[in-house]
Amino acid sequence: MKDPSERGLRESATFDRASIAAIQHAARTGVYDIRGWGAKRAVPHFDDLLFLGASMSRYPLEGYRERCDTDVVLGDRHATRPLHLDIPVTIAGMSFGALSAQAKEALGRGASEVGTSTTTGDGGMTDEERGESKTLVYQLLPSRYGMNPDHLRAADAIEVVLGQGAKPGGGGMLLGQKISDRVAEMRTLPAGIDQRSACRHPDWTGPDDLTIKIGELREITDWEKPIYVKVGATRTYYDVKLAVAAGADVVVVDGMQGGTAATQEVFIEHVGIPILAAIPQAVQALRELGMHRKVQLIVSGGIRTGADVAKAMALGADAVAIGTAALIALGDNDPQYAEEYEAIGSAAGYYDDFQDGRDPAGITTQDPELAGRLDPVEGGRRVANYLRVLTMEAQTLARACGKAHVQHLEPEDLVALTIEAAAMARVPLAGTSWIPGIGS
Amino acid sequence: MAALSRSEADARESAVHTVHTVTIDLASATVRQLNAELHAPTATSYEVLHPQGAHSIGAGIHDEIDVHVRGHAGYFCAGMNQLAHVVVDGSAGNGVAENMMSGTVRVRGDASQSAGATGRGGLLVIEGSASMRCGISMKGIDIVVGGSVGPMSAFMAQAGRLVVCGDAGDGLGDSIYEARLYVRGSVGALGADCVEKEMREEHRAELAELLRAAGFDHDPGEFRRYGSARGLYHFTSEHSGTY
Numbered sequence: 001m002k003d004p005s006e007r008g009l010r011e012s013a014t015f016d017r018a019s020i021a022a023i024q025h026a027a028r029t030g031v032y033d034i035r036g037w038g039a040k041r042a043v044p045h046f047d048d049l050l051f052l053g054a055s056m057s058r059y060p061l062e063g064y065r066e067r068c069d070t071d072v073v074l075g076d077r078h079a080t081r082p083l084h085l086d087i088p089v090t091i092a093g094m095s096f097g098a099l100s101a102q103a104k105e106a107l108g109r110g111a112s113e114v115g116t117s118t119t120t121g122d123g124g125m126t127d128e129e130r131g132e133s134k135t136l137v138y139q140l141l142p143s144r145y146g147m148n149p150d151h152l153r154a155a156d157a158i159e160v161v162l163g164q165g166a167k168p169g170g171g172g173m174l175l176g177q178k179i180s181d182r183v184a185e186m187r188t189l190p191a192g193i194d195q196r197s198a199c200r201h202p203d204w205t206g207p208d209d210l211t212i213k214i215g216e217l218r219e220i221t222d223w224e225k226p227i228y229v230k231v232g233a234t235r236t237y238y239d240v241k242l243a244v245a246a247g248a249d250v251v252v253v254d255g256m257q258g259g260t261a262a263t264q265e266v267f268i269e270h271v272g273i274p275i276l277a278a279i280p281q282a283v284q285a286l287r288e289l290g291m292h293r294k295v296q297l298i299v300s301g302g303i304r305t306g307a308d309v310a311k312a313m314a315l316g317a318d319a320v321a322i323g324t325a326a327l328i329a330l331g332d333n334d335p336q337y338a339e340e341y342e343a344i345g346s347a348a349g350y351y352d353d354f355q356d357g358r359d360p361a362g363i364t365t366q367d368p369e370l371a372g373r374l375d376p377v378e379g380g381r382r383v384a385n386y387l388r389v390l391t392m393e394a395q396t397l398a399r400a401c402g403k404a405h406v407q408h409l410e411p412e413d414l415v416a417l418t419i420e421a422a423a424m425a426r427v428p429l430a431g432t433s434w435i436p437g438i439g440s
Numbered sequence: 441m442a443a444l445s446r447s448e449a450d451a452r453e454s455a456v457h458t459v460h461t462v463t464i465d466l467a468s469a470t471v472r473q474l475n476a477e478l479h480a481p482t483a484t485s486y487e488v489l490h491p492q493g494a495h496s497i498g499a500g501i502h503d504e505i506d507v508h509v510r511g512h513a514g515y516f517c518a519g520m521n522q523l524a525h526v527v528v529d530g531s532a533g534n535g536v537a538e539n540m541m542s543g544t545v546r547v548r549g550d551a552s553q554s555a556g557a558t559g560r561g562g563l564l565v566i567e568g569s570a571s572m573r574c575g576i577s578m579k580g581i582d583i584v585v586g587g588s589v590g591p592m593s594a595f596m597a598q599a600g601r602l603v604v605c606g607d608a609g610d611g612l613g614d615s616i617y618e619a620r621l622y623v624r625g626s627v628g629a630l631g632a633d634c635v636e637k638e639m640r641e642e643h644r645a646e647l648a649e650l651l652r653a654a655g656f657d658h659d660p661g662e663f664r665r666y667g668s669a670r671g672l673y674h675f676t677s678e679h680s681g682t683y
Binding site: 147194202215220223 | 471472475476479495496499500502514515516519520522534535538539541553554557558560573576577579580595596598599615617618673674675676
């Protein structure tokens with residue numbers, strides 16, 4: 001049988017095969033698609049930017065001889081114990097519940113090996129994670145699952161989560177198949193039920209209240225811990241201004257490519273903005289407040305390579321966070337499980353059903369047999385390797401631009417390949433001085 | 441700390457950490473100074489004067505001490521309390537005893553929104569009334585309110601007991617999990633998946649114990665019990681009209 005297009009048949013651009021399949025699925029089942037991962041649609045991204053390496057008008061640094069530092073200090077605005085990280089790549093918040101205990105431990109091991117931080121998630125702090133994480137950020141989420149003042153004091157920083165890039169404005173979701181007895185106990189919920197996390201914090205509403213809430217967290221922890229505020233990228237300019245006004249030491253902005261353990265596909269693909277569009281808004285807000293580099297900016301959502309790291313920092317971020325990429329480093333979507341992915345209706349390279357608890361790689365599951373496949377020590381080594389590569393790649397690009405520290409990268413080092421990326425990132429279209437929306 | 445006022449005898453005893461009552465006056469001391477002392481207590485009992493609605497009074501205490509606040513408190517008074525026994529001789533702002541783990545907090549007056557929010561243990565007593573969202577997302581705390589509670593109280597309440605000696609506003613127990621609610625007066629429209637349940641002997645017994653612990657002498661027989669119908673524990677598309 002010839003391919004339909006070779007027989008002169010025409011596929012609808014509007015009702016393409018994916019749209020037809022989605023309609024058929026909805027009609028057949030009466031449910032919408034829930035999945036993990038982040039936005040899969042193509043959006044303007046770091047690939048649409050290029051660095052202008054040094055030549056006549058700029059002086060490069062020797063690639064293997066001259067220093068290019070990568071350390072970063074986070075949270076020195078108010079906290080008496082700010083974080084000092086060796087590299088500007090951190091591990092984003094992912095919950096025990098969404099991930100297995102082995103995966104959480106492995107992330108902690110990997111991050112600690114290279115001197116960076118990892119982050120809890122919507123399920124509280126586990127002993128494995130705290131024990132293996134030299135620097136651990138403890139999230140305060142609307143659900144407050146497992147929230148414990150002892151853990152606040154045991155953490156190295158606190159992240160008040162208002163939203164995430166995959167679902168700004170939405171709460172968490174953990175389906176019953178992943179609510180094991182241990183997860184249920186940590187969250188004070190019956191085992192096996194579909195768990196709905198709130199989308200709003202239970203004890204404060206709006207930026208003025210957040211100011212008071214941050215004050216309470218500082219009091220509980222005796223002003224030692226940096227307080228982050230994390231938002232999903234939407235109205236980033238205003239959100240960053242309000243977060244800073246509320247007293248944040250660090251603002252975390254997560255673009256729409258940022259991953260999730262589970263939410264509606266319609267949410268993932270249709271809410272939020274790309275991280276490329278969010279970073280300049282955040283930097284503008286910080287600059288206008290005189291807080292750029294004083295309140296640190298961490299960005300996330302689609303960071304894959306050292307080039308992405310370097311470009312995010314050139315646009316003004318102080319550090320980045322990775323989630324999906326860290327899971328891939330652990331073994332997510334590994335071809336060695338190709339047959340098993342096929343058996344559950346997916347394929348290596350496509351697997352995103354983090355919600356259903358059947359992850360062959362043992363990462364997004366609470367099934368003891370599957371989770372047991374992931375060796376936390378080996379997983380930690382893989383994560384550390386990956387983090388080192390990201391860092392070395394970012395250093396390579398920074399040296400080429402003549403920078404002795406990756407944080408010295410600046411927008412002037414970048415050009416855009418497309419008009420859309422130029423407008424969002426606020427850097428010139430390559431070969432021109434044109435930044436759409438800024439002027440001629 | 442200049443703001444601490446101790447008798448000479450107490451001051452002598454403080455060297456061996458046996459001071460009985462220390463007075464801290466927030467007219468001259470800061471909340472930071474107060475909480476620093478309460479987090480590393482040199483006494484077993486504290487009196488806080490002129491709170492003047494300050495926020496975060498007594499937040500993060502983790503020792504078995506007594507704290508008596510002589511006046512009105514602002515947001516998050518006794519937030520995340522562990523072990524301590526805190527009394528507010530006045531009213532309390534948003535989130536009193538939020539995420540409390542253990543101990544007791546008693547508010548002699550009224551409480552604003554989100555009283556006892558997400559609390560995981562201990563006993564919160566509000567002798568007056570509480571505003572909206574009392575006991576929101578409660579996770580094991582016991583809350584006894586002498587008066588009434590506002591709308592959306594016990595929203596997404598997971599565990600613990602909420603006792604309301606007056607009336608409850610609309611949306612009581614919306615999306616409730618396993619918390620048990622007892623109301624003596626009228627109840628507005630119940631929230632999604634919240635239903636009235638049979639009052640059995642074990643419920644009357646636990647209610648009597650809660651009332652006794654809170655210092656109220658109401659007859660448990662005057663109360664009705666509410667809890668989860670457990671109809672929303674698993675997603676189905678038929679639920680779309682429920683919320």
